Amino acid sequence: MTPEPAPARDLRRLRTYTLFTVIGSGPLALAMAALFIAGAGENANPLAAGAAVGSVALCTSGLALHWHGQGPLRRRILWAASLALLLAGAAAEAGSGGISPAWGAPAGLLVAEGAMLWSRPGRRSLAVLLGTAATGAVSGFAMGLGLMDFGSLLTTVVLAPSIAIGIVCQLWHYRVAQELEQARGLAADLAIAEERLRFAGELHDVQGGHLQAIMLKAQVARRFQETDPELAASEVRAVEELAREALRDMRAVVGGYRKTALADEIDSAARILKSAGVDATVPDASPDLDEDTERLLGLLVREATTNLIRHAEPTAANVSILEVDAHVTVTVVNDGAAEAAGDGNGLSMLAKRFDEAGGSVEHALDNGEWTIRGTLPKPVALRPRQAPRVPRRVRRR
Known part of the structure; x- marks a missing residue:
């Protein structure tokens, strides 16, 4: 069994690592949200907890569809539903005493999926920045209304960009590694093709002159075969010698003995x-x-x-x-x-x-x-x- 080349093996491992990192961000965000909601004790809102679970599940599903190259329509539906659940859960929590930092991690998932969904490659860092700014603006507005304290605001504006940047950077890193591996394979193929062209040119240079001389000698022999048989025989012998020399040179080129x-x-x-x-x-x-x-x-x-x-x-x-x-x-x-x-x-x-x-x-x-x-x-x-x-x-x- 031929062992797998090291670059291909490393790329396969990076793909597995990236998949677990990106998809694993969903359970991580849910665990963070659960800790903050559970910290409320008796004041924990079951509706808010259910909304957090649903928002994270929908957004993680959208990231999984992105990983597998699915079209944007279903991902947009999942993203919109996830955003709606997040806002509904935050509103339900606000009605029961105030918004906790539980929504920072799910918001980071939404920002990451939104950057992948609504922006082109090369502009996603700007999309993450805009999503983070929007999250901070909404949190600041909630704090201004007395629905969120400063600690919750600070936790939210730290968690959201941290998770979003981690996901976007990991996907970008894997895409760059893919492109580099493709470029390396293409460069190797081009190098071999260049060597083949060089060999073809060397063979042409060696044999072109021989074949041209053989053709001219053969024409002379044919022209004088009746009027001057001796000259024609001499030209035929020259053709034979040229053919022998051409064969020797061809073997030299193929075998590498040429100068x-x-x-x-x-x-x-x-x-x-x-x-x-x-x-x-x-x-x-x-x-x-x-x-x-x-x-x-x-x-x-x-x-x-x-x-x-x-x-x-x-x-x-x-x-x-x-x-x-x-x-x-x-x-x-x-x-x-x-x-x-x-x-x-x-x-x-x-x-x-x-x-x-x-x-x-x-x-x-x-x-x-x-x-x-x-x-x-x-x-x-x-x-x-x-x-x-x-x-x-x-x-x-």
Whole structure:
């Protein structure tokens, strides 16, 4: 069974946490209201208690419909009924001796659901502010009429925005996490598509000239096949040689043996990782090596980059180059590896080529970090160095 990628698992856990937080706000508000109503003792009004239960239940149902993406019509009906019950309960309590702070928590639920229901994303903080102001204004009006004391007013204007802001912020946080996960997946797909386009362009550049030359040689052979058979035969032999060379170059491109510059592959890896949202650290410059060594080390960087995009969920990667004694080592490390993958075709072929060149390829998984390391002997004669190798960081956008 393939383990679930860490970002997907974390998003699923955040969804569960958000659901329990938002829906759990209803029982929490009801418990607060019950404590204040029960504190009235013999003066507790049963009608007010029933209205509080009904208001909280209706508003919580509206939040549940919002979570499941239901349309606004039923939610508006539930919200209006909840508001009516809240006002009726507060009026019933006022008739029996004064309004307690029991309505602060249910009012916070109403403000949160109203912000979700009546405002667009991006304007909900303003909606919460307006709802809080309306709650404070009504409470202040009730205190002016002698129906509520200052302590009840203060408790109400603290409870209502606290519950409303908690619900709205939790839903906003989950929505942002969803959008970030979708963007990360899209960036990874685009990075792979970019690599495919690069490969297609490389294949086109290699084979286009061969095919054009083969076509011209074939036309010459056909034109002189009767008038000058010797020339035609010579052109046919040239076509055969060109076809053989084209096949060799195609195999080289597919197998990765075409001339590859290590610096170009590192720059390509940096672009791909950046577009995939990976925080990557790569060398600022690569050493001057012979063509074969650069080709193999460049292939290692290319294979490691492709593998970590396709088979891992990375957030950070590091490419480093180390020269020790007569050997040069390129190491690529990334996090987000769920399990140790077996040797695929790419790694097996790469290890074989390094072995033939007197080097080695190692890879390992340690605490969620996947490391692939390739070591080759340095060439005897090196070209003069151009610049020191200073690591540079490629930040995510």
